[in-house]
């Protein structure tokens with residue numbers, strides 16, 4: 526069954542513990558944690574200290590999505606803050622050696638590792654690394670903000686990633702503009718994890734929203 530990963534970017538930060546408990550009770554599988562630095566994307570969110578606090582009050586899988594320049598500079602802080610997986614953007618690296626070093630480093634610490642692609646980045650850029658990844662994150666909006674419209678080209682990317690893998694060697698995750706309709710299209714294309722921010726957190730009934738994605 527598909528996993529649902531509500532993005533805490535859309536949570537009420539003054540009521541974070543309450544919101545985390547609410548999405549767990551409503552059937553969320555993972556927490557998606559969007560880290561934005563104001564450079565790689567034009568928005569600033571939160572860092573590793575808040576992740577560490579969250580890790581003390583939930584047992585949900587902590588799916589960290591780094592939308593930052595120089596991911597290697599901060600990765601140890603997110604490992605120490607109990608990330609379950611750490612995904613960085615392939616566009617944030619300047620060469621293949623740095624990408625391989627990042628993957629090896631995260632794995633060395635027993636944490637799952639992923640690479641993400643922006644809407645304009647082709648799946649082919651990921652091919653050299655796929656055998657070493659636990660997760661591939663397809664952005665279906667331009668990273669930076671919640672509440673944007675789903676970009677359809679994500680579907681063919683998910684299909685391509687599904688064809689490239691054997692025995693679900695890596696999970697395919699999709700993020701941005703996910704609701705019951707777009708979520709269904711992504712599932713049919715082969716997605717395993719649906720990130721949903723506004724659709725879950727702004728729903729009148731979060732349980733129904735999460736169930737509609739599953």
Ligand SMILES: O=C(CO)[C@H](O)[C@H](O)COP(=O)(O)O
Nearest residue numbers: 532668669671672702722723
């Ligand atoms: O990574 C993100 C933005 O960069 C968010 O996770 C994503 O946009 C989810 O929000 P929504 O479901 O409201 O589109």
